[in-house]
Amino acid sequence: MQNGPPIIGVSPAIERIRDLINHVADTGLNIVISGETGVGKEVIAQNLYQKSPRRGKPFVKVNCAALPEGLLESELYGYERGAFTGAEQKRKGKFELANGGVLFLDEIGDMPILLQSKLLHVLQSGEFAPLGSEKEFKTDTWLIAATNHDLEDEIKKQKFREDLYYRLNIIKFYIPPLRERIEDIPHLINYYIEMYTSQYNNRSILQPNSRILQKLSDYHWPGNVRELQNVLKRVLVLGTWDEIIGELDYNSNRSTNTVSHEPNQAKTPQFTPQSLFFENGRAPSLESFSLKEIKKTALDKIEKEAIAYVLEKTGWNRSRASKILKISYKTLLYKISDLGIQPPLT
Amino acid sequence: MQKKYKILIIDDSEEILKTYKKFFNKKKYLVSTASNGLDGLKILQTEQNDFDLIITDIVMPNISGVGIISIVKKKFPNILVIAITGWGEHPELLASEAEADLVLEKPIDLMELEKRMVNLIQSKTDQHL
Numbered sequence: 001m002q003n004g005p006p007i008i009g010v011s012p013a014i015e016r017i018r019d020l021i022n023h024v025a026d027t028g029l030n031i032v033i034s035g036e037t038g039v040g041k042e043v044i045a046q047n048l049y050q051k052s053p054r055r056g057k058p059f060v061k062v063n064c065a066a067l068p069e070g071l072l073e074s075e076l077y078g079y080e081r082g083a084f085t086g087a088e089q090k091r092k093g094k095f096e097l098a099n100g101g102v103l104f105l106d107e108i109g110d111m112p113i114l115l116q117s118k119l120l121h122v123l124q125s126g127e128f129a130p131l132g133s134e135k136e137f138k139t140d141t142w143l144i145a146a147t148n149h150d151l152e153d154e155i156k157k158q159k160f161r162e163d164l165y166y167r168l169n170i171i172k173f174y175i176p177p178l179r180e181r182i183e184d185i186p187h188l189i190n191y192y193i194e195m196y197t198s199q200y201n202n203r204s205i206l207q208p209n210s211r212i213l214q215k216l217s218d219y220h221w222p223g224n225v226r227e228l229q230n231v232l233k234r235v236l237v238l239g240t241w242d243e244i245i246g247e248l249d250y251n252s253n254r255s256t257n258t259v260s261h262e263p264n265q266a267k268t269p270q271f272t273p274q275s276l277f278f279e280n281g282r283a284p285s286l287e288s289f290s291l292k293e294i295k296k297t298a299l300d301k302i303e304k305e306a307i308a309y310v311l312e313k314t315g316w317n318r319s320r321a322s323k324i325l326k327i328s329y330k331t332l333l334y335k336i337s338d339l340g341i342q343p344p345l346t
Numbered sequence: 347m348q349k350k351y352k353i354l355i356i357d358d359s360e361e362i363l364k365t366y367k368k369f370f371n372k373k374k375y376l377v378s379t380a381s382n383g384l385d386g387l388k389i390l391q392t393e394q395n396d397f398d399l400i401i402t403d404i405v406m407p408n409i410s411g412v413g414i415i416s417i418v419k420k421k422f423p424n425i426l427v428i429a430i431t432g433w434g435e436h437p438e439l440l441a442s443e444a445e446a447d448l449v450l451e452k453p454i455d456l457m458e459l460e461k462r463m464v465n466l467i468q469s470k471t472d473q474h475l
Contacts, residue, residue, distance in 0.1 A: 016384075016408075019384065020384055020408055020409075023384060023387055023409075024409065024413070024417075027413070027417055027420075029413050029416055029417075166412075166440055167440065169410060170409075170410055170412050170413045170416070170440075171408065171409050171413045172407065172408060173408070
């Protein structure tokens with residue numbers, strides 16, 4: 001781990017990330033790393049740290065999504081003895097522990113808004129106060145944050161403070177999902193096969209042939225590199241590729257993440273209050289306005305659209321559709337007739 | 347004759363870069379451009395302390411304008427930096443904290459920008475005389 005875990009890949013995006021790391025690792029400027037879950041945001045943070053003058057100093061990680069608000073606050077800033085019931089001893093916070101080194105704030109997009117204000121204050125002043133303390137302490141930490149949220153979107157929804165966003169986003173890294181850089185897949189496979197083979201008592205793992213590789217490249221990898229790691233571990237245990245690949249859910253490929261790349265696909269269901277309870281675009285009269293009725297109508301409509309959508313995606317393969325919807329085959333047939341879902345006219 | 351000033355312009359909009367470049371070329375400046383912070387930084391590193399002034403946008407991919415200002419002020423303290431902030435963006439404070447020599451808000455009047463650039467460069471040269 002002398003230089004941090006290696007960043008594997010040959011795609012232009014990965015080359016660019018390596019380049020950016022080399023140019024900014026010595027700056028100590030605040031950084032935000034974004035990308036879907038499992039793309040390797042912490043790997044980037046580790047590499048930045050290892051190439052920085054802070055290498056050898058603490059690297060402290062806090063997952064902002066894993067702790068409730070109160071705990072997260074005391075985790076970050078620590079507390080004095082008697083700060084609250086149960087605070088029997090003074091405890092150091094991560095800001096103090098990371099002093100001189102790196103504080104890696106994972107899932108920053110999940111930080112409650114009140115704590116965002118406090119973090120902003122620390123970034124502006126370079127000082128923090130443990131809970132129950134009247135004194136502020138100087139802190140010299142390099143802040144690297146990571147998120148799988150679109151923070152600009154969160155700002156619009158008023159879930160993320162704009163001023164904090166600008167203060168954190170001095171340098172930004174974006175790691176594209178694995179499906180957008182499939183040229184990296186063979187390199188990642190080689191790397192992990194070698195790593196796991198030595199870890200698992202040199203149990204050998206079959207290199208995937210070109211047919212398997214094609215299959216792996218066609219898959220959309222919602223869990224990204226982490227999912228690929230899990231697949232490889234299972235192949236190692238079971239000794240076969242075909243079975244594992246057979247378990248990958250190719251059906252959900254187009255329904256979620258690749259929407260924008262697939263012009264000819266089924267329309268994603270969209271629900272608005274109007275579409276849910278307005279009949280023919282008109283609101284129901286007040287006499288017939290019943291929440292129970294609206295709920296029933298709305299649920300029926302949602303179910304209908306969702307089922308029709310999955311049926312369309314599976315080419316009306318009802319057995320596959322029932323599996324995706326996680327309802328029995330019989331229930332699906334009943335719903336189709338009850339909700340009046342029509343097969344396409346072909 | 348006045349010395350030709352060498353400037354670097356960093357902005358993620360190709361349109362804006364083109365406009366700046368055309369304007370400053372006409373005014374006989376030596377103009378380099380980059381469409382993001384990282385490319386701008388690379389140009390600076392290869393041409394070293396050769397630039398008189400940098401004009402940078404603030405909100406950009408990879409290295410933001412604030413990042414550029416901080417890095418330049420540390421590694422190339424002789425180069426002047428003008429930060430341009432966009433509509434509805436509020437990082438002016440950050441740009442000043444990073445010690446930009448001047449912070450201007452869009453829309454930019456190019457004639458005015460040039461005037462203030464020349465003032466900045468000349469007042470700096472005067473200090474050194």
